[in-house]
Amino acid sequence: MTLALSAKDVAKKIEKKYQGCVAESAAENLLVKGESLLEVAAYLKDTPGLDFDYLTAVSGVDYLDCFEVVYHLTSIKHNHSLVLKARCYDRDNPVLPSVVGLWRTADFQEREIYDLLGISFTGHPNLKRIALWEGFEGHPLRKDFL
């Protein structure tokens, strides 16, 4: 069974290297600030001992006061996992950096989140609708859709 790493321990490691990046660390997940998502993600992927070489899933959540994007990270090398989160509060123009450069898995999943929740991922090589068609108005997974 894959070991879920304590997010608090990982947060301490990150804080040592990048001051003020972590917004909140619960027992099971790690919430980072949107603008530092990319460097934290790169750190998690490339740091010996962490080596999160595999992105299991990316999903988006609408909490009405903010959007949250959840990254399920796994290290195949060490057989451990971590849940990384980032939020964006601007409802009219939610933006987060894309992690496609680190994990190719994110390509279609970020497109899906863009399609259904309307979050733009900067740096995505091909950010367009995936499930719905070009010209569809709105983002149907938003709580205020309809």
Next chain:
Amino acid sequence: MEIEEVYSSRELDRVEGKAVNELIARSQQVIPDPDKWLDEELERNVLLTSVDAVLNWARRTSMWPVVCFPACCAFEFITTEASRFDLSRFGMEIVRASPRQADLMITAGTLTWKMAPQVKRIYDQMAEPKWVIAMGACAISGGIFASSYSVVPGYNRIIPVDVYLPGCPPRPEALIHAIRMLHQKISRKSLISGGE
């Protein structure tokens, strides 16, 4: 002269008997055989029928369905195909991947608007005459997804439908019933009047 004397019951019987015998005598001549000019081998192998009957028979007993199974109704169709229900009894065991070789579209499943142009194109590529069975609640009206932003509320929005088959999903017996109904519809078709 009393009427009873001339037309006694016996006399009536005689008149009747004579009429019957005359009729028998007149109908003794051999009816000419219209196929007499044919040789024996040919005569045994020729059946006469109307063009409509033979055309409709040929059409309805070898309907090949095209592949159009976007969702879960497909499994009921697969069961109908398989040995227990054995769709080959109706001459339609071959499911065609190419719409150009198919006569029947069984729309087994929910259709999304994104998929709709492809289904329309498949239908357009099928050669005439062609028929459509709308299989299941989604195919008829969109089913439980009728009010969804992404689901076509019934195949009849994009292609003409011949038989509506309700159910979610319909059992194989129901699908066979729909196919039989379509057979009836086809057998009513006529080249001259165009049928119904």
